[in-house]
Ligand SMILES: Nc1ncnc2c1ncn2[C@@H]1O[C@H](COP(=O)(O)OP(=O)(O)OP(=O)(O)O)[C@@H](O)[C@H]1O
């Protein structure tokens with residue numbers, strides 16, 4: 219493959235595997251960013267845009283975007299905070315939702331994060347955890363320490379090094395995986411790890427005693443590149459359209475004109491529902507976007523006020539003002 223024209227292309231970083239990978243491929247497809255990825259190659263040229271997709275570990279993407287090695291990327295907010303770089307968050311993608319939390323064995327005597335100051339912590343997020351415990355050691359409450367993580371995610375590497383100069387009391391060990399085993403192995407008094415369903419935590423006989431941050435996948439770009447390439451804005455809008463389409467369905471039904479006001483309250487649509495007259499002047503047809511998660515309940519309510527011929531359609535793609 220010839221990568222000689224890479225300089226002219228927008229570089230878009232995608233997690234090469236793991237939790238975010240499949241969802242990212244779905245977004246690329248929905249945004250019509252076509253590409254052919256050759257076996258084992260981590261760079262794929264788009265066949266319909268001046269774009270090169272760069273497949274990277276999710277953990278490297280924030281740094282690559284922040285330092286300008288690539289223009290655009292998708293990764294978790296946790297990874298952005300951990301990298302400690304400044305990036306522009308263009309849109310939240312609604313998947314990869316999880317919390318980064320302090321966990322201890324159920325049988326442990328520790329009941330809050332402050333009690334772990336001076337103890338041993340194992341984590342894959344040593345940057346975030348160092349900042350969090352530095353704040354606790356400096357007398358911050360757990361809430362203040364967690365709030366500081368977001369603000370300080372934009373600090374430079376130099377500032378982080380300077381901040382780390384005083385001898386920290388809490389020992390933080392970096393582990394790249396199987397963090398949940400650290401307490402049982404006698405390596406840690408507590409861990410800081412991601413929690414979604416809580417299954418991993420429960421299996422390891424751990425429980426949460428504090429939450430450092432909530433995270434989801436985000437589309438990020440390098441702040442200096444944001445307005446230099448119009449494709450960044452085009453992709454942001456396309457991706458938001460795909461996400462909205464996944465979140466909503468289109469609900470069509472007929473309702474007696476006298477019940478229209480009640481029906482509009484149930485299905486107000488994004489801006490307003492489309493109301494069309496029917497041959498029978500006493501009735502109207504209504505079409506409105508409805509959140510997929512609420513559709514069964516909405517259909518029940520519509521039936522109760524006398525709506526008929528209630529049809530629900532999947533939306534493949536859309537452009538709507540975000541909620
Ligand atoms: N259980 C989970 N539920 C939801 N989202 C998660 C979960 N675990 C991780 N994530 C999100 O997915 C991101 C990538 O996690 P994953 O476990 O795929 O990465 P990884 O294995 O560390 O990545 P890589 O091996 O590519 O460095 C995390 O930073 C987080 O934002």
Ligand SMILES: O=P(O)(O)OC[C@H]1O[C@H](OP(=O)(O)OP(=O)(O)O)[C@H](O)[C@@H]1O
Nearest residue numbers: 237395396412413414415416417418419
């Ligand atoms: O609350 P849960 O739904 O159980 O999810 C949490 C687990 O998911 C992640 O690990 P993952 O399964 O991605 O494997 P990894 O440890 O190899 O990254 C994370 O590190 C937790 O261990």
